[in-house]
Amino acid sequence: VNLLLVEASEVEPNRAVRVADRRARHLLRVLRVTPGQYVRVGIVDGPLGQGIVERTSDDAVELRCTFDEAMPSRPPVDLLLALPRPKVLQRLWAQLAALGVGHIALTNAEKVERDYFDTHVVTPETYRPLLIEGLQQARDTRVPTVSLHKRFRVVVEDELDAQFGRGIRLVAHPNAPHGVAHQVSATHATRALLAVGPEGGWNAFERELLRSRGFLEAGMGPRTLRSDTAAVALLALVHDALRFP
């Protein structure tokens, strides 16, 4: 953990913060903080800052904090992700937040099993702590927003334009002649919406619907990847293309 994230409600008016849960155990046992030491802190969906350790006990740490004026901007990449298997998604949440995603829209597709939508992995109680774990790793405060869409056609036809107006839209395809970087620089995009399909790929109807709504295909080579590997790989490519246009 490279950043101690706290909720706005945990910050007293005098900027004092007391943590007494697993964050405290991490500070005490792994980072071995002692009074007088500075720690990077951040407010969830708020600014970054730093805290000086004022007091420690066996299971709690008290800090006095200062925070920046501005908060970090939202990552310039959003994700339309065919709902992965629960076990895979469980592993993916923290990595998505660490790589940086503004919004995660989880969608159905032909090759997504319907009952994946009924598992605890898609509940805020499960994913929010994992997203925050990823943010603490990457030193960011902006929690990705998450939406669930049981009908692929509805989200793509009716909801994408309202939620993701600007920016380039990309979908990976094994044989596409151009890569992500080429597509991003050719369109001078500064934001991207990335569609990542299910393990078995989008079917012909889904692929055509994405194309009709402005998704450009980007080549990823012939290797079929598990959806978590594919999502991490594509997010890295898009972030890199936006960073080095």
Place this chain on the structure above:
Amino acid sequence: VNLLLVEASEVEPNRAVRVADRRARHLLRVLRVTPGQYVRVGIVDGPLGQGIVERTSDDAVELRCTFDEAMPSRPPVDLLLALPRPKVLQRLWAQLAALGVGHIALTNAEKVERDYFDTHVVTPETYRPLLIEGLQQARDTRVPTVSLHKRFRVVVEDELDAQFGRGIRLVAHPNAPHGVAHQVSATHATRALLAVGPEGGWNAFERELLRSRGFLEAGMGPRTLRSDTAAVALLALVHDALRFP
């Protein structure tokens, strides 16, 4: 699993193959193969091909196979990876093989705990099945070779040149002014050796030694990633840069 991988010793002179382990269970329970059906097959470190299912029973599948003349070429990327935590490495093996790596050199570094070298995760008994799982996902047959290096200085100073003579050498650094794609295209490289540091980063000595041995720094942005996420992200960037120069 998108490919049934078999060992050369499992192929009879008449090209018959019989599997009766978890591969058979996958064919029977998940892919639900029946006689007459074709299955993609490959020989470990040998050619790809296809097999026709000749007979099935409750726990075994018999196929008759044909194989290509040539075998797939080795992936054009090698990895110098600071040994990750066992739990992280366990998750990483299959992903590395799926993304495509020629050789994986696992090395010590200041921020690597020494006892990571004594765990079962670095034994062929553990990693070989995981590498093969990744190859079956990606439809490749070439198993990455793996070496272990307890002394960073020795592997970088004395062994890299012999093992990885040609190709560009890259190491990620948060503030480097150029990205992976720029470095690869500027050098017209067709192979790459990628150094991925420990969670806390390379120390000043390690960074300097890598630089002195020709490693170019490539920017990855300010977000600190877990080493498995970083390895997947960097491998994706290098493969993409080599594919679309």
